[in-house]
Amino acid sequence: MARPRLQDVANHAGVSLATASRVLNGSSRQPGPELVERVRAAAADLGYVVNAQAQALARSRTGLLGLVVQDISDPYFSSIAAGAQAAAREHGRMVLLASTERDPDAERDAVAAFAAHRVDAIVVAGTRWSPEEDAPVATELEAFEAGGGRAVVVGQPLGPARVVRPPNAAGAADLAAALHEQGHRxxxxxxxxxxxxxxxxxxxxxxxxxxxxxxxxxxVIEQQFSRDGGYAAGDRVAEIAREAAAAGLDAPCVFAVTDVMAIGLIARLRDLDVAVPDDVRVAGFDDIPTLRDHVPSVTTVSIPLEEMGRLAVAAAVAEEGAEAGAVVGHEVVLRESTAR
Amino acid sequence: MARPRLQDVANHAGVSLATASRVLNGSSRQPGPELVERVRAAAADLGYVVNAQAQALARSRTGLLGLVVQDISDPYFSSIAAGAQAAAREHGRMVLLASTERDPDAERDAVAAFAAHRVDAIVVAGTRWSPEEDAPVATELEAFEAGGGRAVVVGQPLGPARVVRPPNAAGAADLAAALHEQGHRxxxxxxxxxxxxxxxxxxxxxxxxxxxxxxxxxxVIEQQFSRDGGYAAGDRVAEIAREAAAAGLDAPCVFAVTDVMAIGLIARLRDLDVAVPDDVRVAGFDDIPTLRDHVPSVTTVSIPLEEMGRLAVAAAVAEEGAEAGAVVGHEVVLRESTAR
DNA sequence: AGGTAGCCGGAATGCGCTTTCCGGTCCCAC
DNA sequence: GTGGGACCGGAAAGCGCATTCCGGCTACCT
Known part of the structure; x- marks a missing residue:
């Protein structure tokens, strides 16, 4: 028993294919009420399920949205994905997901695959890399937009894409100011x-x-952009803290450029019996959801991750005339980890 | 400038459509080397990108995999999604994602939408609900398999789906045994x-x-299956702990059926100045990644979330003959939160 | 030398649907 | 009573590709 086609429904209802199509698939032109009824009944009878692929081919619009993230299991990205997913659902779009393990090449492959699937729009979330590493993705997006698609990036500008910008600079500056206010130097x-x-x-x-x-x-300590990078930095930070204590100086304040690094760092410091915030202060960035229950609570810059996902999708599905970039707010959240 | 079609490539290369198709799309039948070269060059020249939709229609296979999760921003699900995504990539499949906000109706809608997109297989991850609530999804999956698709569920049996089963019963029993061993009663x-x-x-x-x-x-305290549910249970747990202390009894040990509830509970207990593990012990379940850096560290049952995602995808893409269900291991991890 | 198996390119069909165009009705206004 | 809109259902032409045949060759075997 093969799946019924629209033609089968039409036959069963005793109408033409065109009429059946108009009834079942949101055409602007609706047939008379009696026919509508007959077609509906026939469709239900046969258990008809429209073939979105065939629709896409005929309409040359798929209703698909491609979402590229760098690591779907990272709370930063899964929050963005949650917002994007919710917005996509509201707009009647389906989401094609790709997680790239932070590999620019995989990023390009994902974009290419999405282009092959003729998604209506592509959202690329995550930090940009060096211009050389970004170039292939940018080219791919260029081709995608040339083919009529729309590209949106959450992060920094990339090729022709519209940009939803996390408030990195403003947030970091405000954080510095707030810490200064607290007396950190x-x-x-x-x-x-x-x-x-x-x-x-x-x-x-x-x-x-x-x-x-x-x-x-x-x-400046340079480490991997991850929890383990923060952990690895713990030994050096501990040294710095001990030197400061020995010299009778104020405990240093570490700004980890992302919460996950801050968390990793604090974990290592705990292993080393370096107290936060007594021996060293720590601040992060992002305010990921899991930070809420961390001990000690961590000072950070809160940015609206889900909203960024929503905004990206909004920009992706917006009508031609819509604006280019979106700005999101941020808020410095002072917590125990930087208390004096 | 419209996107070039395969026909354009064929014309440009001076060959037939059939030949171009055979060269570019992994046909078993490869034309002569000279033609292959010509077609390749023409495709590159024109910037040809295959239309996966049209391919899907012609082949009646989409290479798509539908993944339904209950909340993509929950680390439980985002870990499963990460495993599924990675496995899908290895198998050359694309992932269509749906996040249902824990709503059985949305679950059914997602399955129906995936069926409309003619995904080759559907993976539904997450707990089952009451039989009445599950029925619609089950029916939908039934229809999906009748239409030639394959359904896999991560959790409990549902309709005709193959099952990847988290070791809930075995894990909880082993946890109880381990806690008994530690002296908890x-x-x-x-x-x-x-x-x-x-x-x-x-x-x-x-x-x-x-x-x-x-x-x-x-x-038995019954609360929402979430961090906030655990938080809400804090007051009652605190009472119980105080009664025990007043009566000179051993501090009670709380088993929260999921880590996120355990974390919420501990957060509330901290607010209430109830010490874990001194005044009350707490154990969770899942060993979500973020638990690693929690203070106090939390006793739990570790289950291989990513692997479960991989297994589900493996079952979804497996050849007809492949086995039905998969079993995964588990491990009780004793940490500070239940120390005596 | 005759015959046949095996290849190779290309024409043509069809995957399931949307949409344009067309001919036919009905009704209203003049 | 007639001409003209407005509407309505259906036939047919694609959307872009895979794949089945089919006819023509070559190479090899006898």
Missing amino acids: RFVLLSAPERVVTAQERAGAFTDAVAAGGGEVLE | RFVLLSAPERVVTAQERAGAFTDAVAAGGGEVLE
């Missing part, structure tokens, strides 16, 4: 390799703001 | 409404094992 920067643009944006703005406030960045 | 069960089958499986097996060991379940 001696900072350590826990950042990521230069190619990670998000880390650079946050670190750069933080450094500038610290300098402007008359503070000092004692050292 | 007085337990409190923090469970979820009866309709949440996963919670019932864990709670049931735990209760049985406690009874078998000569322990006692003092009380």
Whole structure:
């Protein structure tokens, strides 16, 4: 028993294919009420399920939305994905997902695969890399838009894509100002390799703001952009803290460019019996959901992850005339980890 | 400039449509090397991108995999999704994602939408509900398999689907045994409404094992199957703990049927100045990634979430002959939260 | 040398649906 | 009573591709 086709429904209802199509698939032109009824009944009778593939081919619109994230199991991305998914559902779109394990090549492959599936729009979420590494994805997106698709990126500009920008610079600057307000002056920067643009944006703005406030960045530690990177930085941070204590100086304040690094760092410091915030202060960035129940509670910059996902989808499905970029707010949240 | 079609490539290369198709789309029949070269060059020249929709229609296979989860921002599901995504990529499949906000109706809608998109297989991850609530999804899956698709569920049996079963009963029993071994005898069960089958499986097996060991379940608290549910249970747990202390009894041990509830509970207990594990012990279930850095570290049952996602995809893409269900291991992990 | 098996390209069909166009009705206005 | 809109149902032409035949060759076997 093969799946019934629209033609079968039409036959069963004693109408033409065109009429059946108009009844069942949201055409602007609706046949007379009696026929509508007959077609509906026939469809129900046969258990007809429309073939979206065939529809897409005929309409040359798929109603599909491609979402590329760098690691779907990372709370940063799964929050964005949740927002995007919800918005897509509201707009009647389906989401094709790709998780790239933070590999720019996989990012390009994902975009290419989405293009092959003729998704109506592609959302790429996550930090940009070096211009060389970004180039292939950018080219792919270029081709995609040339073919009539729309590209949106959550992060930094990439090729022709519209941009939803996390408030990296503003957030980091405000964080620096708030910490200054609290009396912190001696900072350590826990950042990521230069190619990670998000880390650079946050670190750069933080450094500038610290300098402007008359503070000092004692050292920049460069580590992986992950929980384990933060953990790995723990030993060096512990040393710095001990030197400060020995010299009778104020405990240093570490700005980890992302919450997951801050969490990893604190875990290592705990292993090493370095107290937070007594021996060293720690601040992060993102305010990921799991941070809420962390001990000690962690100072961070809260950014609306789900909303960013929603905004990206909104930009992706918006009518031609719609605006280009979206700005989102942020909020510095001071918690125990930087208490004096 | 419209997108080039295969026909354009064929013309440009001076060959027939059939030949171009055979060259570019992994046909078993490969034309002569000279033609292959010409077609390749023409495709590159024109920037040809195959139309997966048209392919799907012609082949009547889409290469799509539908993944239904109950909340993509929940680490339980995002871990499963990560495994599923990785496996899908290895198998050359694309993933269509739906997140249902734990609504059985949305679950059914998602399955129906996937069926309309003619995905080759559907994976539904998450606890089952009451038989009445499950029925619509089950019916939908039934129809889907009748139409030639394959259904896999991660959780409990549902309609005709193959099952990847989390070791709920075995894990909970082993946890009870391990806690008994540690000397715990007085337990409190923090469970979820009866309709949440996963919670019932864990709670049931735990209760049985406690009874078998000569322990006692003092009380069953029923709350939402979420972090906030755990938080809400905090007040009652605190009371129980205080009564125990007043009566000079051993501090009770709470088994929260999922880690996120355990985390919420501990958060509330901290607010109330009830010490874990001194005043009350807490154990969870799942060993979600974020648990690693929780303070106090939490006793739990570790289950291989990513692997479950992979297994589900493997079952979904397996050849006809392949086996039905998959079993996964588990491991009780004793940590500070239940230390005596 | 004759015959046949095996290849190779290409024409043509069809996957399931949307949509344009067309001819036919009905009704209203003049 | 007639002409003209407005509407309505259906035939047919694609949407872009895979794949089945089919006719023509070559190479090999006898």
